[in-house]
Amino acid sequence: MGIMTASARAVKPRFPFFDLQVQFATIREEVMQAVEAVFDSQQFIQGPQVEVLEKEVGAYVNAPFAVACASGTDALYLALLAQGVGPGDEVITTPFTFVATAGSIARTGATPVFVDISPDTFNINVELIEKSITSKTRAIIPVHLFGLAADLSPILEFAAKYKLAVIEDAAQGIGATYHGQKVGNIGNFGCFSFFPSKNLGCAGDGGMVTARDPEMAKRLRLLRAHGSKAKYHSEIIGTNSRLDTLQAAILSVKLRHLDTWTSARQERAKIYRQLFAERKIGDAITLPTAASDYGHVYNQYVIRSKHRDSLRDYLQDQGVPTAIYYPEPLHLQPAFSYLGYQAGSMPESEAACEESLALPIYPELRREDQEHVVEAIAEFRNSQSKSTGRN
Ligand SMILES: *Cc1c(COP(=O)(O)O)cnc(C)c1O
Secondary structure: OOOHHHHHOOOOOOOOOOOHHHHHHHHHHHHHHHHHHHHHHOOOEOOHHHHHHHHHHHHHHOOOEEEEEOOHHHHHHHHHHHOOOOOOOEEEEOOOOOOHHHHHHHHOOOEEEEOOEOOOOOOEOHHHOHHHOOOOEEEEOOEOHHHOOOOHHHHHHHHHHHOOEEEEEOOOOOOOEEOOEEOOOOOOEEEEEOOOOOOOOOOOOOEEEEEOOHHHHHHHHHHHEOOEOOOOOEOOOOOEOOOEHHHHHHHHHHHOOHHHHHHHHHHHHHHHHHHHHHHOOOOOOEOOOOOOOEEOOOOOEEEEOOOHHHHHHHHHHOOOOOEOOOOOOHHHOHHHHHHOOOOOOOHHHHHHHHHEEEEOOOOOOOHHHHHHHHHHHHHHHHHHHHHHOOO
């Protein structure tokens, strides 16, 4: 677990950072019916609900092909394998993301090459990409972090110029748009996670890869099930990465509500912005930004503060739950030390790890809770400016 100083004071949060219970209460009947149907059929592996979900998610993001798999991590791994990425190859991504993005690259035997982020979006800095491309580069994995699309146009241009695949890590971005187009359908592959805390979460682990090329879709289907089309006959080496029928059935139910939930997240982001503006604390913290042609889906609402750790402690004392995504950049973690990156090499990612703080955001978050969050941050700001003599 994280730093214990704040939690040692053991102030109970006034409301949860994230609440799956309230959401489940609204869909309990529908979910339980779908679950019962799977039990009645006893078709737990590759039941018809899996293909139904593939069609629905494909239609949702406008991708011609969608292949369900066991997790978002595997979605990335399978996309890389389908593209033929392996030992000796390099794949570009950022170090300010969940470990799975770079871990999946390493799992293929390829080398992750980190490119720093833009401080305002937390996404890959497209200005820095081209100088990291070598003759070994095979793919770029832009991450749509926190639900905000990466700047895909220049990435697609580099990809065309250097013949690279673009594999979108859309684990946090289902429904997010870039110039009006849903992410996950813009690069060659889109990788989605159905981990419970994602905007579309199942009752365990689950994932989906979307593809634009029918040949790639075929390879993905082979790869996720032992390289086999027919039982006990393998055409290529694959793995076991199927999505459970149960998860598919649950996800189909939840997908029907996704747009409503996404709007509710966006509405809460708007309320935070209004409340912060009313309190005039925009100078003390930085709010998430999104250009008008980006549809942010707010899987997380992440602010920045130069006094992040003391702010977090203060909020904890006020019963305001927060979280840190991510406390340590990937290039400085032991698992990636073999790549030889030094502290200071990715300054914006390193700063984001020190300064970013996620505030509660979910469709059912109450306005009074948001007011409490903003009030507590305003109090912290006032106590800070008193103690430093600033105003
Ligand atoms: C959650 C997540 C993943 C991995 O998804 P799992 O389903 O947990 O394996 C990959 N990338 C990012 C950015 C994520 O947030």
